[in-house]
Amino acid sequence: MSNKQDKSTFFIFNLVIQFFIETFVAMVIGYFIGKYLDQWLFSDKVLFVYILVVIGIFAGISNFIKRALKYSKGEEENEEKRSD
Secondary structure, eight states: OHHHHHHHHHHHHHHHHHHHHHHHHHHHHHHHHHHHHHHHHOSSOOHHHHHHHHHHHHHHHHHHHHHHHHHHHHHHHHHHHHHO
16 A cells, blocks of 8 residues: 555656656747747847747646646546456
8 A cells, every 4th residue: 555655656746847847848948949030030029939938838737737637547447446
């Protein structure tokens, strides 16, 4: 029982770390692509930087939600199999 709880705690910790890393990387990539597009299209505006950084944040949140839902469904299926 303790082993299952340790696995669950490790998985949740891993999920949170992945969320922060993926969101940070998506934001950095969005920043640099946006900066390049802004320099190419506009001389003094930073429109694409803001848009692509926000898209990077939403991409990180979306991946986090998908993984959390997948984990919760997998956990429910395992409990149903044990009760049978």
